Amino acid sequence: MLHIKPILSSLMRSKSAPILLLLQIILSVAIVANASFIINERLSLMQRESGYAEDQILTFSVYNFDPAIDNAKQNQVDQLILRSLPNVIDASSSNMLPLSDSGWMDRYVDGPNPDTAKSTPGFAFYLGNEHLLDVMGAKLIAGRNFTADEINSSLDDSGMLALVSQPLAKAFWGDESPLGKTLYQGEQAVTIIGVVDKLQGAWVDHENFEYSVIQNIDFGGNGSNKSYMVRALPEHIPALEEAIRKALHAENPNRVFDNFQTLSEIRSITYGNHRLMATVLSIMVVLLLLITALGLTGMVMFNIQRRTKQIGTRRALGANKRDIIEYFMIENYLICIVGGVIGGLLSLVLGQQLMKLYSLPMVPIMYPIVSVMGLLMVTTLAVIVPATKAANISPAMATRSV
């Protein structure tokens, strides 16, 4: 503690170097704090469980281009063919693919009168038959799945049933069980018969990502472009693509098959931007720390060279090696802590700007604090090497030279 006063006064005497150091630390803290916050946010987005057996689901699309094809009938035939293929656990048509960044979104209301009814939050709207839940590998935690004789073929059929995801149920009914409740889509009544633990939608950045519904409509009949999901063990999937093409093509050649992808692949593409952002920012943080450390080492080295005489004199007057190292370390920590405090404040300001401009969440105070700690460690390493070198200078050498 005794050393601080002389260190301070010597810092004040040649201000430019410490000011530069200070500036560098301020900027580094501001960048590192914000970057690591964004990195962490993206990583936690990417780590969310989807609720699907991702690596067991192969998806693809079929486009039937012969105008004479009866799409509804073809869909039934195709699904039977898919389920009969060797190694296929189950298969189903679907109106949209999970995590794919494209799909259907809808909402129900809780009464038939549109003026008084309360609307559910928007949800991903899956249409499928009794096989879909199995294919997805999603876990039913209450109620039951559809049965084969309950499946509709069109949105205006009667007897609509739905499975809802647990988060959606929680958001709309709280702790009350949704089973048996009736909701409406226009004048169409829909009865909730099951709750699925986890069933993410299509848009990974959407606030309603965890809200989903499966309704009992085998969608493959509408339109000529259809999506299918096939479930199989991961080791069987590579061979499956060819088998599917062959089997479906043999049944009807007037079609085009496309977009063979496992759900894991879809997930990795959809989260690509987040992964990119996290990677780029991580590289930036590492490089920044590296540059700061190198620059600091260079400057301390020079400082030491300049003060060789002074160090020699101090050593001659009885200071031991530890005192010399301590001197440089304390000098460094003084600058770091002042820089860290200012930098921490600046990073909060920067974070606030980012929040205002790009509606990012606010940077928690922990990030600047951890960044300053990290920088303290890096600068310790950067200073300790030249300082040790300086301490090893023999007093005789130091006082003799320039």
Add this chain to the structure above:
Amino acid sequence: MFFYYCDLAWRSIRQTPMLSMLMVLAISIGIGITITTLNVYKTMSYNPAGDRSEVINSVQLWSQGLDTWDELMANITYTDAINLRNNNELSLKAATYRTGLALQSDNLKIEPVLNGVRVTDRDFFRIFSVPFLYGSYWDASVDLRPAYQVVISQKLNLRFFEGKNSVGKTVFLNRKPYQIVGVIDDWNPQPKYYDPLNGAFNDAEEIFIPFSLTGQEEFDVWGNTSGWKFEPMLTYKDRLVSEKVWIQFWTELATDEKKQSYLGWLTRYVEQQRAIGRFTDTAKTPAESVQISDIDKWLEDNNVVPKDNKILVGLSLLFLSVCLVNILGLLLTKFLKRAPEVGVRRAIGASRGQIFSQYMVEVGMIGFIGGVVGLLWAWGSLTALHSYFDMDQSVTGLDVSMWFITPLIAISTAVLAGIYPAWVVCRTKPSVYLKAQ
């Protein structure tokens, strides 16, 4: 004198290889990161419309009811598209959406492929200045009375007709014969500004067919369909009469007067539609219910440049400033070390200006080397972005302008960092150092 200074600078750089390398490393990494993010930003924010940016305008309508969407949609309904197409005041206008059809030719050896298809009006080609290799767009009468005509890309022409003039020949789309009326030349604007909604950096469609076929052919819509009220679309007819929005509408409005007069027409249109029970959001006046966007606004509104990119550019500029401060410190270190030498030179007659310019040359040289190395970093990282992150080639190609911008940024950054140290060193008093010697 300049070359002499260059020589001196080079010697000085070689004298302190470690320090010089540190500086080059710092500046090159800073530049590398900045140029990478700037390059991606620049290509993404490029406006392919160029001079015509203000002339090409898309039309948006607030067709929703009260308390539904809180923003203007990029798409409009089929009903509105038809009504806007029928307005003869406009010189050029085109409704458009994307679909997909299976393409075959008489050449049965080539397997059918599913292609993205643009459904639009003939004016589309004129509004977006699409270049033609053979033939041209279809006749104006086709926009009124549908005909099975098609414009194909040069690439398809090459595949199906060996690159020969195929105008008049037939291709099959979903097994129906379409007559080729034109083959367009190489055309793939990036970003895909006429439809950024389906991926702003996707390739342009290779097949264009008349919008007037929509009603009878019932093409699937490959793109977003949004609705604000419950309307089950069981048949294609339901889609056509619904309030769902799924069509983009483009016009050419060359002058401000034309824009004003068109806005006036649109306002009257909204009033007219209100009278028959549409456009039910009465919280908005008819004039507030219409908007035309030129390409600049359109690209901005459709978030063609993701906000992540803007954040990255900002952070990398901050990063560069850290490098700048770092170099400033290192330069100060280096120059002060040479103060005795400067003292001698000053004593034997060098002016302050000469000393200053000598050091600035040295700093510039370090900046230049840093810039070149930084360019290599940038090239490397862009290549990595392309191969590991599947980023589009059009975004990760190093823009030619960067070859000039990079050294410029590098040198000016270094010079900026060098001014203070050089100034400090040229103020050195000769007497102090002469005495010391």
